[in-house]
Amino acid sequence: MSEQQPKIPQTKPRFSATFDESTMSEIRRAAATGIYDIRGAGAKRKVPHFDDLLFLGASVSRYPLEGYREKCATDVVLGARFAKKPIHLKTPVTIAGMSFGSLSANAKEALGRGASAAGTSTTTGDGGMTQEERGHSSILVYQYLPSRYGMNPDDLRKADAIEVVIGQGAKPGGGGMLLGQKITKRVAKMRCLPEGIDQRSSCRHPDWTGPDDLEIKIAEIREITDWEKPIYVKIGATRPYFDVALAVKAGADVVVLDGMQGGTAATQEVFIEHVGIPILAAIRPAVQALQDLGMHRKVQLIVSGGIRNGADVAKALALGADAVAIGTAALIALGDNDPHLEEEYQKLGTTAGAYDDWHEGRDPAGITTQDPELMKRLDPVKAGHRLANYLAVMTMEAQVIARACGKSHLHNLEPEDLVALTLEASAMAKVPLAGTNWIPGVTGF
Amino acid sequence: METLIFDLDAKPLREVNQFLHGDASGLNGKAFVIENPNGAHSIAVGLKSDIHVTVKGHAGYYAAGMNQIAKVTIEGSAGSGVAENMMSGMVHVKGFASNAAGATANGGLLVIDGDAGLRTAIALKGADVVVGGSVGSFSAFMAQAGNFVILGDAGEGLGDSIYEAKIFVRGKVKSLGADCEEKTMNPEDRKILADLLAKSGHAGVNPDSFKQYGSARTLYHFHVDNAGAY
Numbered sequence: 181m182s183e184q185q186p187k188i189p190q191t192k193p194r195f196s197a198t199f200d201e202s203t204m205s206e207i208r209r210a211a212a213t214g215i216y217d218i219r220g221a222g223a224k225r226k227v228p229h230f231d232d233l234l235f236l237g238a239s240v241s242r243y244p245l246e247g248y249r250e251k252c253a254t255d256v257v258l259g260a261r262f263a264k265k266p267i268h269l270k271t272p273v274t275i276a277g278m279s280f281g282s283l284s285a286n287a288k289e290a291l292g293r294g295a296s297a298a299g300t301s302t303t304t305g306d307g308g309m310t311q312e313e314r315g316h317s318s319i320l321v322y323q324y325l326p327s328r329y330g331m332n333p334d335d336l337r338k339a340d341a342i343e344v345v346i347g348q349g350a351k352p353g354g355g356g357m358l359l360g361q362k363i364t365k366r367v368a369k370m371r372c373l374p375e376g377i378d379q380r381s382s383c384r385h386p387d388w389t390g391p392d393d394l395e396i397k398i399a400e401i402r403e404i405t406d407w408e409k410p411i412y413v414k415i416g417a418t419r420p421y422f423d424v425a426l427a428v429k430a431g432a433d434v435v436v437l438d439g440m441q442g443g444t445a446a447t448q449e450v451f452i453e454h455v456g457i458p459i460l461a462a463i464r465p466a467v468q469a470l471q472d473l474g475m476h477r478k479v480q481l482i483v484s485g486g487i488r489n490g491a492d493v494a495k496a497l498a499l500g501a502d503a504v505a506i507g508t509a510a511l512i513a514l515g516d517n518d519p520h521l522e523e524e525y526q527k528l529g530t531t532a533g534a535y536d537d538w539h540e541g542r543d544p545a546g547i548t549t550q551d552p553e554l555m556k557r558l559d560p561v562k563a564g565h566r567l568a569n570y571l572a573v574m575t576m577e578a579q580v581i582a583r584a585c586g587k588s589h590l591h592n593l594e595p596e597d598l599v600a601l602t603l604e605a606s607a608m609a610k611v612p613l614a615g616t617n618w619i620p621g622v623t624g625f
Numbered sequence: 626m627e628t629l630i631f632d633l634d635a636k637p638l639r640e641v642n643q644f645l646h647g648d649a650s651g652l653n654g655k656a657f658v659i660e661n662p663n664g665a666h667s668i669a670v671g672l673k674s675d676i677h678v679t680v681k682g683h684a685g686y687y688a689a690g691m692n693q694i695a696k697v698t699i700e701g702s703a704g705s706g707v708a709e710n711m712m713s714g715m716v717h718v719k720g721f722a723s724n725a726a727g728a729t730a731n732g733g734l735l736v737i738d739g740d741a742g743l744r745t746a747i748a749l750k751g752a753d754v755v756v757g758g759s760v761g762s763f764s765a766f767m768a769q770a771g772n773f774v775i776l777g778d779a780g781e782g783l784g785d786s787i788y789e790a791k792i793f794v795r796g797k798v799k800s801l802g803a804d805c806e807e808k809t810m811n812p813e814d815r816k817i818l819a820d821l822l823a824k825s826g827h828a829g830v831n832p833d834s835f836k837q838y839g840s841a842r843t844l845y846h847f848h849v850d851n852a853g854a855y
Contacts, residue, residue, distance in 0.1 A: 215847070328729040328748060331710055333671055333691040360846060372731070372750040372769045374789060377845040382767065386747040387706035387725035396666050400687040403642045404671030
């Protein structure tokens with residue numbers, strides 16, 4: 181009879197934090213295909229964000245407003261610097277630029293319906309203006325992009341404002357792409373391209389380089405539209421102080437600043453996750469530039485990239501923005517990534533909540549597709565109603581917070597209403613770490 | 626034909642442009658002369674009526690930008706982006722043109738008697754562009770549609786990443802861009818070229834003295850084998 185050996189304890193298999201499951205799967209995919217991964221949406225990594233800020237609310241030292249009785253205004257006027265016809269929104273939550281081509285016609289119509297019901301604006305994208313969105317958008321911002329796909333002076337005149345796009349948060353310095361699956365006959369015709377090809381959009385404007393030229397370009401657009409339309413300049417968040425200052429110098433009425441969480445229809449994963457900065461880090465330098473030029477509240481600042489609820493809206497405004505824009509959140513409100521489509525997401529090798537292959541045109545929700553059968557799944561009236569509801573909720577949530585801080589207008593929120601939960605957020609947003617007077621880089625500990 | 630004269634030394638350009646944007650029924654068929662342009666930017670931009678505007682001198686950036694229907698003659702040289710995004714009509718530059726002439730133009734005819742700078746006809750979307758002299762580098766970059774005639778030479782990277790635009794060059798091409806190749810001129814293309822030569826004041830030039838270039842269409846789809854081409 182042999183003596184029983186004592187069992188040796190085994191180290192539990194340990195996964196690498198560096199080589200996590202997602203990283204390893206991407207290495208295998210890259211090794212198998214030899215080409216980078218392309219996807220839609222914005223940065224998915226965790227970055228310092230509005231969740232890292234808190235409002236202080238009123239107490240003995242501050243006086244709140246009665247939530248159900250006292251007015252807290254939410255309207256915003258955009259473009260009064262030079263435009264004869266500035267636009268007036270009922271809520272500071274706008275819909276960001278998203279193209280027909282990347283989105284279905286029904287999705288564009290739904291965005292227009294929802295935004296119009298809420299008294300706010302929606303925005304075209306690469307590829308031009310469709311009748312669906314012009315017809316259903318009471319206030320439509322027309323994007324003027326490097327590719328100039330579908331760019332038409334008649335549409336320029338039909339727009340309520342014009343947004344000169346320099347870049348976007350998901351890919352500052354990068355051009356767009358729309359893969360062949362989505363270049364249908366209609367999309368190809370609008371963009372003057374062969375049907376079914378993989379379309380590239382330029383990263384630079386074709387007829388100007390640098391801020392001095394931009395000033396002349398903006399003046400040309402103003403001349404063409406008889407100085408009626410507000411002109412926005414949209415930039416991806418990278419060097420916000422200098423870029424905002426140059427946009428103001430170039431004559432912008434409004435600056436749109438998009439953080440790295442802002443979505444895209446299709447871009448390389450490595451670009452989305454590794455170029456640009458979070459919106460939280462970009463707002464204060466942008467506001468500082470406006471203040472240094474004496475232009476804060478004269479040139480309006482719209483910020484975007486990861487805005488999800490009324491708290492995010494209130495925080496963005498408290499940091500000095502005049503309005504926000506939503507893209508990904510608006511698509512979710514329409515029905516994107518909805519769990520009721522889980523079975524179909526599984527067939528695409530993904531799961532509800534993680535679907536981001538928007539460029540492939542197989543969206544079961546009928547939003548990021550040009551497939552006629554899939555498109556039919558999105559009822560633009562019902563989806564527009566959902567978006568209107570969501571916009572109303574965001575606006576009311578922001579009002580709840582503003583009243584609690586004693587503000588009769590969302591624009592009266594200020595950095596002094598905020599504290600930060602983390603050192604990073606404190607340094608980026610330049611508000612004190614909660615419970616202290618310390619702002620890293622600004623005040624001594 | 627009734628001709629109205631605007632003197633930019635006396636009248637602000639904004640007022641001139643707004644007048645020229647007036648109701649087409651009141652403008653159609655009329656001729657206008659702009660004196661003392663002195664290189665001002667955005668002269669005669671956004672026109673949309675059947676009018677003829679003559680600019681007596683040099684124009685700055687974006688002259689006749691986004692033109693529709695109108696005819697604009699510049700009796701001098703033009704700055705960057707002349708006739709950019711033109712939709713229809715005709716723009717005639719009797720001198721030289723700077724960079725990005727005819728950029729993204731969708732329709733109409735741009736004629737430049739002299740040389741043109743860098744990126745001429747960049748991202749061309751359907752217009753016809755005829756340059757009597759030579760063009761700078763990176764011309765017809767990502768040109769999508771339309772016809773581009775160069776009676777002189779072309780610089781580096783002609784037609785880089787070109788789509789379906791057609792390029793005709795009479796002189797030398799310093800180099801072709803990615804995915805641009807020489808084509809055999811078929812009778813249909815020869816007729817297009819001959820018509821454009823006639824319309825642009827070069828009727829005596831033999832179309833057979835040109836070489837044609839266009840897309841090799843190898844970069845129409847993203848593929849790992851094409852990575853080196855970019």
